Amino acid sequence: MSTIHACRPAQGNGSHEIIQKMLQASNYWNPDGYSYWYHDSGGIGMAKAHLHITRRSSHDTVCHDSLAQLTITAHARIDNQEQLIAKLGWDNTDTAAMSESRLILKAYQKWGRECPAYLRGDFVFIIWDEKRQTFFCARDHFGIKVLFYSRTPRGIMVSNEHQSFTLADGCNSGNVSEAWLVRQLWGLGPETFDSPLTSVSVLPPAHTLEISNNRISLSPYWRLEPVQRWHHMDRDELIDEMKHRFEHAVSVRLDSLYPLGAELSEGLDSNGVAGYAARLLSPKTLYTFTHQCTALNSNNESVWRPIYEDIGGILNFHDNIQPVWAHGLKDNEEFRQQQRQELYQAFGTVLFSRGGLFIRTRCAEQQGVRVLLSGWGGDQCVSNNGDCYADELFFRGKILSLLRLLRTKYQRGRGSHPLRSVLSLIKTHGGRTLLRKNSLRGVMTAAVMRYAQNHFLSDRWRKKYDLESALIRFLQSYQRYSIRSKEHLELFELGMDYRIVDSELVGRLARLEYRYPMLDVDLVTFAHSLPANLKIYQGIERYPFRRVLEGVTSTSVQWRRKSDVIMPWNDLSDIFEQRARRISKSLQTCRLVDEFSTPERLQRYFEARHPVLLSRLDFLIDVDRLGVSTFD
Numbered sequence: 001m002s003t004i005h006a007c008r009p010a011q012g013n014g015s016h017e018i019i020q021k022m023l024q025a026s027n028y029w030n031p032d033g034y035s036y037w038y039h040d041s042g043g044i045g046m047a048k049a050h051l052h053i054t055r056r057s058s059h060d061t062v063c064h065d066s067l068a069q070l071t072i073t074a075h076a077r078i079d080n081q082e083q084l085i086a087k088l089g090w091d092n093t094d095t096a097a098m099s100e101s102r103l104i105l106k107a108y109q110k111w112g113r114e115c116p117a118y119l120r121g122d123f124v125f126i127i128w129d130e131k132r133q134t135f136f137c138a139r140d141h142f143g144i145k146v147l148f149y150s151r152t153p154r155g156i157m158v159s160n161e162h163q164s165f166t167l168a169d170g171c172n173s174g175n176v177s178e179a180w181l182v183r184q185l186w187g188l189g190p191e192t193f194d195s196p197l198t199s200v201s202v203l204p205p206a207h208t209l210e211i212s213n214n215r216i217s218l219s220p221y222w223r224l225e226p227v228q229r230w231h232h233m234d235r236d237e238l239i240d241e242m243k244h245r246f247e248h249a250v251s252v253r254l255d256s257l258y259p260l261g262a263e264l265s266e267g268l269d270s271n272g273v274a275g276y277a278a279r280l281l282s283p284k285t286l287y288t289f290t291h292q293c294t295a296l297n298s299n300n301e302s303v304w305r306p307i308y309e310d311i312g313g314i315l316n317f318h319d320n321i322q323p324v325w326a327h328g329l330k331d332n333e334e335f336r337q338q339q340r341q342e343l344y345q346a347f348g349t350v351l352f353s354r355g356g357l358f359i360r361t362r363c364a365e366q367q368g369v370r371v372l373l374s375g376w377g378g379d380q381c382v383s384n385n386g387d388c389y390a391d392e393l394f395f396r397g398k399i400l401s402l403l404r405l406l407r408t409k410y411q412r413g414r415g416s417h418p419l420r421s422v423l424s425l426i427k428t429h430g431g432r433t434l435l436r437k438n439s440l441r442g443v444m445t446a447a448v449m450r451y452a453q454n455h456f457l458s459d460r461w462r463k464k465y466d467l468e469s470a471l472i473r474f475l476q477s478y479q480r481y482s483i484r485s486k487e488h489l490e491l492f493e494l495g496m497d498y499r500i501v502d503s504e505l506v507g508r509l510a511r512l513e514y515r516y517p518m519l520d521v522d523l524v525t526f527a528h529s530l531p532a533n534l535k536i537y538q539g540i541e542r543y544p545f546r547r548v549l550e551g552v553t554s555t556s557v558q559w560r561r562k563s564d565v566i567m568p569w570n571d572l573s574d575i576f577e578q579r580a581r582r583i584s585k586s587l588q589t590c591r592l593v594d595e596f597s598t599p600e601r602l603q604r605y606f607e608a609r610h611p612v613l614l615s616r617l618d619f620l621i622d623v624d625r626l627g628v629s630t631f632d
Helices: 015-024 081-088 100-118 163-167 178-186 235-251 268-281 301-315 333-347 358-366 389-396 399-411 418-429 432-437 443-453 459-464 467-478 483-493 496-509 521-529 543-548 569-587 599-608 611-625
Strands: 002-009 033-038 045-050 063-065 070-078 121-129 134-139 148-152 155-159 207-211 216-220 260-263 286-289 321-324 371-373 513-515
Touching: 002 015, 002 070, 002 121, 015 033, 015 045, 015 155, 015 163, 033 070, 045 070, 063 100, 070 100, 081 100, 100 121, 100 134, 100 207, 134 155, 148 207, 155 163, 155 207, 178 459, 178 611, 235 268, 235 521, 235 543, 260 268, 268 286, 268 301, 268 371, 268 543, 286 358, 301 321, 321 358, 333 358, 333 496, 333 569, 333 611, 358 371, 358 496, 389 399, 389 418, 399 418, 443 467, 459 467, 467 483, 483 496, 483 521, 496 513, 569 599, 569 611
Parallel strands: 260 286, 260 371, 286 321, 371 513
Antiparallel strands: 002 045, 002 155, 033 045, 063 070, 070 121, 121 134, 134 207, 148 155, 207 216
8 A cells, every 4th residue: 555646846846845745644544664756856756655565565666767767656556467577578587676666667668658458456656757748647447546636826736645635735625616515415326436626636447647737638548348259168168267267356466464354244245255365365364344343242133143144154164264343443423423534634625435444444453454355346247146138138039038037037036927027128118208208117216216305405406406307317327228238337337436435545544455356357357248148047146156156155145145135224223313313413503504405304304214315414514513614
């Protein structure tokens, strides 16, 4: 883990002062060291604050190549080093030459702007190209790492530490975008991560950025496309290839000088990640963090025992898995408020965070864990449930195949009776006019519309930013009728990077980084290319990934239905009541509540008991407490 910084002052010098201020933004996580590079004239400054998690990271400093007139600072874990070195024809006998920064710099020299497409792993980097007088930057394919940039009268600044812009006087931390704040309070529809400050921008995933004195240019360098070369393989060959790719995706993310951890629920994705990680690490310990790390006791046994029995199934396969419980830490309202305040301070201004990661990261910190594996992102593609295959068969007129699929799904307890399902498909796809009339049907869309109707945000803001119309357009676009189209939606159009960036920023508070095997580029490309009938083979949804789980978790988890997963709703209901009482009390002294809501809207909201939106009210209270009073 590291934070990277670069600046080009508008006055032509003064980079030393700006860089030192930018580096102060990382003090909260106590870096292991720093490295710097300054242009002789003082017109360019680049720096890096280090946390030495891996064997190579201590060598990975700000790197300057005087002959090529290139300088790089990078926050990266490059997983295909051997392949890159071979393509570059580079002598790798020098250990220091193996650093990620040097490798990326060599790739830039060979492939120029196209170099990020050749990289595999999680990365952001900044290159100063002296000959072109340009900063060249890139962010990894799925946005696992974040990068901010700004060009103001103060000059050009680029960093992955948001607070560096406010500490270096590049912008005012209280000058929050009104549109941004309204979107955070609304909380419905896709949520792409943005800075709350109007002068700071975020580089999108799978994009490059070029900044010179005259222009800022953004360009995509990759998009997910199905690949044909696996079509000759039969079912078992495809499963074996997926196992190989998944194992590789996990193994390259195990590099750490510290104990390793993994999130673990009763779901397929986290069982796969934790199971393969435990097998690859053995006999070393893998620490696991379940839900909110709540240990089973007599008070919660009736709620949590069924869940923990399923989770316990994986322990029978791996002697080196050690569950971690939140002894000494209590995930209550006071703890979450304290963690949010620390996050705001580290970020440099307000930031909406769901807060579900705080207890896990703090428990991981207590165990000395610096790398936390997550199964998140699997549903989006690698373990896609294949439900849209029914729509594909309907459109192709494969009625017998469709009926067989619907029957086997029904026998598994998923979906309604086959004839009823066929009638539903006819109703949905019977014609363009009918399609439009039914485009907002479904459990998910009905729930979202109920949230919107009972939302606390006043009509003034709904009308000014056309929130309800935008939500309807989103829900209409959400309806996808092919597996690949649905995967693309989930991966790139719903703002998946918001969850990822939230994880990165919360993780830094505990001096750790998240890694996501399910978002390995080569694994996702392969999974996206699989034939649709394999993803729901004989009515069994997520079939390829269930086969990947053979021998690493219990058969009950491996072949379970999604509806088998038990959530502790009684427990969550009690938490809702506690939070609702606290928030209702805090709203009485919140100066912004009259600005963004009305008594009628608030009453309707609390009566509707929508826990999804409680965190949005909490955020409004925090914005008021932090004294944010100007909105651009």
